[in-house]
Amino acid sequence: GAGVSQSPSNKVTEKGKDVELRCDPISGHVSLFWYQQALGQGPEFLTYFQNEAQLDKSGLPSDRFFAERPEGSVSTLKIQRTQQEDSAVYLCASSLGGGADTQYFGPGTRLTVL
Amino acid sequence: GNSVTQMEGPVTLSEEAFLTINCTYTATGYPSLFWYVQYPGEGLQLLLKATKADDKGSNKGFEATYRKETTSFHLEKGSVQVSDSAVYFCAPGPGGFKTIFGAGTRLFVKA
Numbered sequence: 001g002a003g004v005s006q007s008p009s010n011k012v013t014e015k016g017k018d019v020e021l022r023c024d025p026i027s028g029h030v031s032l033f034w035y036q037q038a039l040g041q042g043p044e045f046l047t048y049f050q051n052e053a054q055l056d057k058s059g060l061p062s063d064r065f066f067a068e069r070p071e072g073s074v075s076t077l078k079i080q081r082t083q084q085e086d087s088a089v090y091l092c093a094s095s096l097g098g099g100a101d102t103q104y105f106g107p108g109t110r111l112t113v114l
Numbered sequence: 115g116n117s118v119t120q121m122e123g124p125v126t127l128s129e130e131a132f133l134t135i136n137c138t139y140t141a142t143g144y145p146s147l148f149w150y151v152q153y154p155g156e157g158l159q160l161l162l163k164a165t166k167a168d169d170k171g172s173n174k175g176f177e178a179t180y181r182k183e184t185t186s187f188h189l190e191k192g193s194v195q196v197s198d199s200a201v202y203f204c205a206p207g208p209g210g211f212k213t214i215f216g217a218g219t220r221l222f223v224k225a
Contacts (some may be wrong), residue, residue: 004157042203042215043158091158103213105157 002026004106006092012112013082021077021109025094032075033103034067035091043091049075050098082113116141120204120216127194128224135189135219137178137204147171147180147187148205148213158203161189194223 005024013019025032031050035043036059045059051072060067064082069075079086089108095101121136139147149161149171162171167182176191187204201220207213 041217042205044215045213093158102160105159107155107157 006106010110018080023075023092029094031095033093037089087113116206116214118216123220126222130193133191133194137187139206145206150203152201196223199223
């Protein structure tokens with residue numbers, strides 16, 4: 001079956017522009033996670049959804065970051081007024097049940113802010 | 115909170131060599147321990163896990179034993195292949211979004 005997909009795979013933008021990243025989780029998976037992975041580092045948690053409810057957004061670095069999952073499937077991560085420090089790979093993962101189940105990761109979106 | 119220290123890379127080995135990637139952690143309580151792998155161009159995926167002390171996780175010839183006394187979870191493989199070239203992440207946690215990932219160790223295996 002299909003895994004987690006993310007689009008675009010690469011995004012180059014200018015400082016100050018807004019960007020939108022998309023995640024399609026595995027069909028039927030209840031939980032969805034966003035991570036930020038800086039170059040040479042491990043993924044760092046951003047936010048977590050259970051169905052359409054955003055249960056934890058403690059990892060979002062600023063109020064420029066906003067995530068939603070309105071129908072409990074596809075999710076978007078929006079970054080407003082991008083800064084150079086936002087350059088990273090953004091990973092999405094989904095799991096079948098609650099937050100402690102095995103996560104399945106997408107290939108990521110590489111964001112470069114010039 | 116949990117934290118993890120893993121061996122810095124890159125690690126370069128010849129095919130059929132023995133692999134060890136060290137990982138030590140600090141955690142409150144008794145976390146589950148995970149190794150994730152990221153192959154070139156692919157998403158991160160769970161390689162193996164252990165949920166309690168002295169448990170051994172294994173998969174694809176890789177093994178790691180949960181050592182509570184030394185707070186370690188070293189990854190080993192007896193004979194690496196070129197296809198094992200990837201980045202390996204050690205991760206202690208209760209699982210899910212509370213998992214803390216190490217910085218990753220890049221492995222290159224030469225034919």
